[in-house]
Amino acid sequence: MNKAFLSRFTPSLMSPEMLEAIFVQREKLAQRTVDQIRDSVLTQTKHYSLLVGPRGIGKTHFVSLIYYRIKKLEELQSRLVISWLHEDGYAIGSFLDLLLQIFQGIFEENKDKALQEKVKAIYSLSPQEAEAVALRLLKEYLDKCTLLLLIENLDEVFKGLSEEGQQKLRSALQENSFCTILATSPALFNGVASQTLPFYGFFRIQHLEGLSLEEATNLLLKIAEAQGNEDLSKFLATGLGEDRVRVVHELAGGSHRVFVVFSQFLTEKTLDELVNAVMEILDDLTPYYQARMSYVSPQQRKIIDFLASRGRPVPVKEIAQYCFITNQTTSSQLKDLQEKGYVSSESLGRESWYELREPLMRHCLEVKKNRGESVRLLVSFLRGWYTRDELEGKIKGLPENSFSDREYLQKMAYGWDIFPQNPSASLGMIAKKILKIFEDLASKEALLEMVYWQSVWTELGEKHDEFQIPLRLMNAAVQFLKGNRNKRALMELPIEERRIVREWFKEKPK
Amino acid sequence: MKTNLGGTGTLNAVVLQAMKTNPGGSLSPSEVVGRDALIKQLWRALEKQSVVLSAERRMGKTSIIKKMHAESAGKLTVYQDLEKVGTPREFVESIVESVEERLSTGKRVAEGFRSLLQNLHGAEVSGIKLPEVADREWKVLLVAIIKDLVAKPGGTVYFFWDELPLMLYKIQKNSGETVAMEILDTLRSLRQTYPLLRMVYTGSIGLHNVLTSLKRAGYANAPINDMKKIDVPALQLIDAENLALQLIMGENIQVADPQIIAKTIAQSVDGIAFYVQHVVDRLANWQGTIEAKTIKDIVSNYLCDAQDPLDMRYFQERIKTYYLREEVSLAYGLLDILSTETVAISFGNLANKLASRMAIHDLEAIRSMVELLQLDHYIQQNPEGNYAFRFPLIQRYWKLNRGLSH
Numbered sequence: 001m002n003k004a005f006l007s008r009f010t011p012s013l014m015s016p017e018m019l020e021a022i023f024v025q026r027e028k029l030a031q032r033t034v035d036q037i038r039d040s041v042l043t044q045t046k047h048y049s050l051l052v053g054p055r056g057i058g059k060t061h062f063v064s065l066i067y068y069r070i071k072k073l074e075e076l077q078s079r080l081v082i083s084w085l086h087e088d089g090y091a092i093g094s095f096l097d098l099l100l101q102i103f104q105g106i107f108e109e110n111k112d113k114a115l116q117e118k119v120k121a122i123y124s125l126s127p128q129e130a131e132a133v134a135l136r137l138l139k140e141y142l143d144k145c146t147l148l149l150l151i152e153n154l155d156e157v158f159k160g161l162s163e164e165g166q167q168k169l170r171s172a173l174q175e176n177s178f179c180t181i182l183a184t185s186p187a188l189f190n191g192v193a194s195q196t197l198p199f200y201g202f203f204r205i206q207h208l209e210g211l212s213l214e215e216a217t218n219l220l221l222k223i224a225e226a227q228g229n230e231d232l233s234k235f236l237a238t239g240l241g242e243d244r245v246r247v248v249h250e251l252a253g254g255s256h257r258v259f260v261v262f263s264q265f266l267t268e269k270t271l272d273e274l275v276n277a278v279m280e281i282l283d284d285l286t287p288y289y290q291a292r293m294s295y296v297s298p299q300q301r302k303i304i305d306f307l308a309s310r311g312r313p314v315p316v317k318e319i320a321q322y323c324f325i326t327n328q329t330t331s332s333q334l335k336d337l338q339e340k341g342y343v344s345s346e347s348l349g350r351e352s353w354y355e356l357r358e359p360l361m362r363h364c365l366e367v368k369k370n371r372g373e374s375v376r377l378l379v380s381f382l383r384g385w386y387t388r389d390e391l392e393g394k395i396k397g398l399p400e401n402s403f404s405d406r407e408y409l410q411k412m413a414y415g416w417d418i419f420p421q422n423p424s425a426s427l428g429m430i431a432k433k434i435l436k437i438f439e440d441l442a443s444k445e446a447l448l449e450m451v452y453w454q455s456v457w458t459e460l461g462e463k464h465d466e467f468q469i470p471l472r473l474m475n476a477a478v479q480f481l482k483g484n485r486n487k488r489a490l491m492e493l494p495i496e497e498r499r500i501v502r503e504w505f506k507e508k509p510k
Numbered sequence: 511m512k513t514n515l516g517g518t519g520t521l522n523a524v525v526l527q528a529m530k531t532n533p534g535g536s537l538s539p540s541e542v543v544g545r546d547a548l549i550k551q552l553w554r555a556l557e558k559q560s561v562v563l564s565a566e567r568r569m570g571k572t573s574i575i576k577k578m579h580a581e582s583a584g585k586l587t588v589y590q591d592l593e594k595v596g597t598p599r600e601f602v603e604s605i606v607e608s609v610e611e612r613l614s615t616g617k618r619v620a621e622g623f624r625s626l627l628q629n630l631h632g633a634e635v636s637g638i639k640l641p642e643v644a645d646r647e648w649k650v651l652l653v654a655i656i657k658d659l660v661a662k663p664g665g666t667v668y669f670f671w672d673e674l675p676l677m678l679y680k681i682q683k684n685s686g687e688t689v690a691m692e693i694l695d696t697l698r699s700l701r702q703t704y705p706l707l708r709m710v711y712t713g714s715i716g717l718h719n720v721l722t723s724l725k726r727a728g729y730a731n732a733p734i735n736d737m738k739k740i741d742v743p744a745l746q747l748i749d750a751e752n753l754a755l756q757l758i759m760g761e762n763i764q765v766a767d768p769q770i771i772a773k774t775i776a777q778s779v780d781g782i783a784f785y786v787q788h789v790v791d792r793l794a795n796w797q798g799t800i801e802a803k804t805i806k807d808i809v810s811n812y813l814c815d816a817q818d819p820l821d822m823r824y825f826q827e828r829i830k831t832y833y834l835r836e837e838v839s840l841a842y843g844l845l846d847i848l849s850t851e852t853v854a855i856s857f858g859n860l861a862n863k864l865a866s867r868m869a870i871h872d873l874e875a876i877r878s879m880v881e882l883l884q885l886d887h888y889i890q891q892n893p894e895g896n897y898a899f900r901f902p903l904i905q906r907y908w909k910l911n912r913g914l915s916h
């Protein structure tokens with residue numbers, strides 16, 4: 001296997017070197033986790049950890065990394081048995097199934113033929129007897145060793161175990177203290193979150209956070225370094241490089257997977273140009289997002305599709321109406337989707353409004369409908385918007401009462417007027433400059449001037465694609481102020497655009 | 511790392527051992543802090559009679575009995591977690607298995623039991639699981655295995671039965687109230703018959719929850735009136751402080767004055783070890799400097815965090831789960847009132863306040879609810895006879911989450 005191989009969807013296939021090379025953000029957690037496992041192997045203490053975070057947030061990467069770090073610790077090896085229950089391909093319907101999977105995992109690890117023979121013999125027994133014999137065999141096999149159980153998708157495993165299996169598992173753990181667990185799950189689930197079920201308060205639950213912009217840039221940088229892409233790593237280290245990453249960060253949130261996928265389309269040039277690279281991510285991620293849809297119920301799918309098509313937050317009532325589901329069911333389905341990281345919500349008065357959490361997912365689901373044109377526009381707009389330049393300084397330098405400085409603005413309008421004769425300035429650039437001036441007015445809440453310039457620019461720019469988003473933002477901002485900071489006006493915008501307007505007014509989401 | 515604190519040469523110098531936080535996991539016996547006096551008290555009680563050990567969830571019952579089991583050199587103890595058990599047959603089975611495992615001298619220990627089983631079954635029984643006949647004959651089999659056990663030389667036999675109430679609850683659901691009652695009765699009569707037999711009942715739901723529902727089904731016996739009831743309190747503040755200190759050392763957390771931080775932690779979680787573990791665990795991931803105020807903020811945030819890291823919602827949920835439906839509003843009403851009081855109040859005062867929010871028909875119903883809430887460790891009565899929440903932390907939680915704070 002190529003050591004620098006970067007798997008986008010199955011980090012467990014990556015070499016330990018590569019896992020380490022591109023590891024960001026969670027070093028402290030990794031060290032603590034290793035310490036806890038070491039403690040569990042060398043003493044009678046047993047730790048049980050559960051990492052919770054939506055798909056693509058780096059759970060498997062983390063577990064794989066820990067696995068290799070543990071394997072490297074000489075002092076542990078004679079007292080440690082590992083069993084790793086991977087993400088897919090296991091069907092656990094009872095405590096017995098779990099035990100058999102554990103044996104399977106042990107066998108994959110150490111190829112112990114004698115053990116395999118003994119496990120084989122279990123299959124000739126009745127299920128009840130088999131369960132008792134399997135548990136006893138496990139105890140005997142471990143003897144004084146500790147089992148490190150790595151379990152992905154613990155929620156699924158618990159569902160399969162049902163309450164009875166969970167009780168048997170907890171009994172076994174309490175009675176024997178022979179096992180330490182590192183588990184993951186895309187969301188909290190009833191088995192550990194319900195106060196009356198056995199595992200309540202049992203796991204040390206760690207919620208995994210998405211990447212911040214800085215961490216995302218750092219991740220791309222590390223990948224570029226690991227793959228020997230020097231030009232790219234130099235570019236990433238510049239402010240401009242980070243500006244480009246910011247656009248993807250706005251669209252993808254902090255999903256590790258998206259950035260790993262993204263990294264594969266990157267050179268200095270494609271990152272700078274950006275639009276095509278993002279189109280490539282969309283293309284690459286579409287099957288992945290579609291696969292994610294198979295983790296949700298048909299009803300939830302319908303809700304997701306509806307939200308994707310709306311492209312902005314929608315109140316529960318309206319979702320219920322358009323999906324033909326009762327308000328109550330819609331509410332509970334949305335809560336579930338929120339826990340799983342698909343949607344996010346904002347409350348407006350007493351109502352909750354929902355939308356897809358990752359804009360990128362929305363665009364993936366919608367991309368076919370308009371052949372990606374709107375995404376291209378969005379990306380080039382954001383690219384321009386998030387590029388730092390001197391313009392900002394200039395505008396900030398305008399006097400408080402900028403109405404008097406209309407001259408500058410008029411020049412801008414003039415610049416637009418003579419555009420056909422002045423092809424050196426692209427429409428996108430002009431739109432950005434205008435919006436920057438508008439931002440300045442907005443942050444001063446200069447409503448009159450805003451209204452004036454909105455009308456000027458609507459007239460001049462309406463017909464041009466490059467002006468669609470800026471005009472939408474202007475409109476929302478004007479409505480917001482007209483309505484006495486009416487948040488509802490902002491709800492007309494999708495999440496990534498809302499964030500921009502919100503910054504103008506220093507509005508925080510609720 | 512071992513540090514000697516309080517090195518003034520006094521008798522109470524405590525040896526502190528650095529250790530890692532472990533909220534919710536299994537502790538090694540040496541990591542169970544501040545329970546030595548209670549354990550001594552338990553052994554002393556066990557010299558005379560069996561014990562029911564009760565406490566709020568996560569208070570440290572399991573840690574205590576596992577420590578007793580692990581450090582019982584020279585005594586014959588059996589520790590079992592019974593939540594896996596759902597029928598009387600499985601109960602006997604698991605006893606047989608634990609006993610044979612504990613006394614594995616190569617030879618089968620339970621001779622009398624084995625031959626009885628063979629007779630009943632009509633053939634030799636080889637597997638771990640008992641044959642079907644044990645469904646009907648579990649009582650004699652249970653008696654037989656205990657009899658075998660106490661016949662061994664070596665003195666008193668101790669059974670530590672964790673999650674026994676949960677087992678009864680399940681059996682009651684699977685096989686009906688009668689069977690659950692019979693189990694309790696059989697165990698009681700075994701205790702009466704064999705003076706060298708001791709049992710410790712404990713578990714995450716209170717035994718009285720199960721007993722109450724059995725009584726409702728007409729059960730009139732008093733199956734634990736021969737046992738001593740012992741409550742597991744929170745840790746003494748000084749012990750909780752030491753626990754916090756040991757964890758701070760173990761996690762290598764940098765603070766200006768560990769003593770003060772440890773003290774603040776202990777106080778702000780009312781000395782509850784599980785919460786001490788949680789708070790220090792949080793500190794281990796903390797970015798930035800840590801002061802006494804940090805601790806207070808963490809605890810306050812815990813109380814209103816939707817993720818409920820301290821598992822506080824349990825205090826509301828369990829009432830819904832284990833109390834009768836018509837009792838729920840009464841229980842909630844009483845707790846609502848007490849949660850907003852700053853001092854303990856008398857029963858009369860409490861009843862009055864309740865009357866101003868709901869129609870009261872029967873003072874006795876209130877009285878027995880107050881008793882139940884005491885058994886479930888929500889509230890306690892002080893020496894003057896007044897009532898208050900047992901833990902200020904839980905009171906704060908209740909007030910916040912029921913929307914009663916202004």
Ligand SMILES: Nc1ncnc2c1ncn2[C@@H]1O[C@H](COP(=O)(O)OP(=O)(O)OP(=O)(O)O)[C@@H](O)[C@H]1O
Pocket residue numbers: 532533534535536537541542543544545565566567568569570571572573574713714715753783784785787
């Ligand atoms: N004396 C102690 N010293 C240190 N930590 C403790 C102590 N007692 C309890 N803990 C902490 O509290 C957690 C819960 O303890 P334990 O499992 O013994 O409680 P329990 O009362 O048996 O809970 P349940 O009611 O859920 O069965 C432990 O994992 C540990 O983190």
Ligand SMILES: [Mg+2]
Pocket residue numbers: 571572573672713714
């Ligand atoms: Mg317990």
